[in-house]
Amino acid sequence: MKILLATYWLIPHVGGVWKYMTQIQQRLEAMGHQVDLLGNSPDYAKFHIINRGREISKEWIRPLVVTKLAREYAPLLHADPLIHYYEIDRYMLELSAACFGLDQYDIIHTQDIFAARSLARVKPAHVPLIAQVHGSVTGELHNHFRMNPQLGINEHSPAWKYFPSVESRGAASGNVTITSTQWQKNLLVRDFGIPEHRISVFQYGLDAQEFWHKAHMGTDVSRPPDKKVIICPARLSFVKGIDVLISALGILKSMRQQDWVCWIVGDGDKREELWNQTQALALQNDVVFFGERHDIPALLLQSDIFVHSCIQDNQPFSVMEAQFAGLPACVSNAGGLPEMVEHGVTGLVSPVKDPLTLAQHLNTLLGNDEYRRMLGQNAARWGQQHWSLDQMISRLLNEYTRVASGA
Amino acid sequence: MSEPYMVIGDLYNRIFAVQSSHVDLLVNYAVWNRIFEQLPIDYTLPDLEVLTF
Numbered sequence: 001m002k003i004l005l006a007t008y009w010l011i012p013h014v015g016g017v018w019k020y021m022t023q024i025q026q027r028l029e030a031m032g033h034q035v036d037l038l039g040n041s042p043d044y045a046k047f048h049i050i051n052r053g054r055e056i057s058k059e060w061i062r063p064l065v066v067t068k069l070a071r072e073y074a075p076l077l078h079a080d081p082l083i084h085y086y087e088i089d090r091y092m093l094e095l096s097a098a099c100f101g102l103d104q105y106d107i108i109h110t111q112d113i114f115a116a117r118s119l120a121r122v123k124p125a126h127v128p129l130i131a132q133v134h135g136s137v138t139g140e141l142h143n144h145f146r147m148n149p150q151l152g153i154n155e156h157s158p159a160w161k162y163f164p165s166v167e168s169r170g171a172a173s174g175n176v177t178i179t180s181t182q183w184q185k186n187l188l189v190r191d192f193g194i195p196e197h198r199i200s201v202f203q204y205g206l207d208a209q210e211f212w213h214k215a216h217m218g219t220d221v222s223r224p225p226d227k228k229v230i231i232c233p234a235r236l237s238f239v240k241g242i243d244v245l246i247s248a249l250g251i252l253k254s255m256r257q258q259d260w261v262c263w264i265v266g267d268g269d270k271r272e273e274l275w276n277q278t279q280a281l282a283l284q285n286d287v288v289f290f291g292e293r294h295d296i297p298a299l300l301l302q303s304d305i306f307v308h309s310c311i312q313d314n315q316p317f318s319v320m321e322a323q324f325a326g327l328p329a330c331v332s333n334a335g336g337l338p339e340m341v342e343h344g345v346t347g348l349v350s351p352v353k354d355p356l357t358l359a360q361h362l363n364t365l366l367g368n369d370e371y372r373r374m375l376g377q378n379a380a381r382w383g384q385q386h387w388s389l390d391q392m393i394s395r396l397l398n399e400y401t402r403v404a405s406g407a
Numbered sequence: 408m409s410e411p412y413m414v415i416g417d418l419y420n421r422i423f424a425v426q427s428s429h430v431d432l433l434v435n436y437a438v439w440n441r442i443f444e445q446l447p448i449d450y451t452l453p454d455l456e457v458l459t460f
Contacts, residue, residue, distance in 0.1 A: 056438070063416075067432055069423070087457070091453070095442050099442045099445065122446060122450060161460040162458075166457050169456060
């Protein structure tokens with residue numbers, strides 16, 4: 001089969017969507033299929049099929065689109081600058097995809113709601129489309145608007161209403177919609193009106209061989225000899241809830257002696273704010289900001305406890321990797337996390353934005369080596385069984401075959 | 408590399424819901440002709456379905 005994996009987001013990228021796309025590409029090409037990867041370029045200047053070296057500069061398209069969709073001709077588009085930005089960029093994806101030619105593919109598998117809506121509008125009718133939903137853009141943006149009232153965007157604003165509109169139509173664009181958690185499925189049915197029978201749920205997989213290869217390559221970071229390591233690999237963005245973790249560490253510091261250190265691995269727009277929070281809580285000797293690194297498997301092997309205190313997430317790779325490494329996970333109950341971590345069996349689950357409970361969980365694990373190791377061993381066992389990449393690829397191929405045959 | 412062959416953008420007015428004339432706006436013929444021939448016949452901009460809420 002010839003397959004197009006398409007996203008509106010940037011490729012390459014450090015996030016999970018890119019990792020997912022490359023995993024599928026590598027596995028399917030090893031099986032004799034041909035897989036192309038379409039997305040925005042990292043500088044936002046073009047759309048490209050990165051593995052073929054094909055690209056369309058947005059400057060070839062934008063002048064005509066912007067002129068013909070000026071305010072007097074398309075007033076709805078100008079109701080808010082955010083709507084204008086996303087829609088114009090999405091139209092450029094549509095026109096670029098058409099230019100690349102979509103009739104050459106047996107399957108189009110989109111990775112977000114923008115790409116799903118866009119490619120559904122320009123693909124030939126006979127080419128089936130699978131719309132994968134990895135998370136909720138509406139959820140993230142609505143949270144962002146709530147947390148930033150100075151933006152003046154509330155539930156009556158066009159920008160507020162735009163995201164559910166594009167999400168519901170994007171998620172419904174495929175012959176089938178795939179997601180990885182029951183939580184996301186329920187959200188699609190309840191909030192976006194996607195018929196339940198059109199949604200397939202199966203979990204992501206993790207390449208065990210690649211993980212252990214990276215883990216055994218080692219790292220130049222050494223754990224402090226007399227302290228346990230709490231690790232949090234995550235983008236430093238609002239949705240990851242790192243501020244909740246830092247608040248919890250402030251509480252933890254008052255609960256017990258300094259027998260721990262926290263490694264925060266990642267970068268993002270909240271870096272300065274989080275660093276300031278760390279200083280304000282006098283945690284500068286207890287928290288290390290490593291920035292973005294490519295040796296996370298090796299860092300996990302040096303760690304004792306994994307934390308993911310996010311506000312919203314679907315099925316993050318970071319939790320899967322921590323389980324491979326045999327770490328107990330302290331996670332929030334956001335999104336699909338409770339489907340990944342069983343409280344008291346493979347980790348400890350706290351309510352979203354609840355630093356006190358998170359601090360108590362960390363204190364429990366730091367104070368009880370036997371319990372911490374038991375949860376870690378359970379996590380490793382469960383992770384090896386549950387996150388099989390072979391199983392994920394097999395399920396995905398079944399879906400491709402099913403929709404390609406018109407079933 | 409040779410300069411791209413440019414044509415008036417109005418040639419592609421069919422894809423816009425409101426058709427307007429901008430005789431001074433030139434576009435790359437090779438790119439836009441390829442796009443135009445690949446688009447479904449009922450394709451229009453903007454995406455009014457998404458924008459109607």
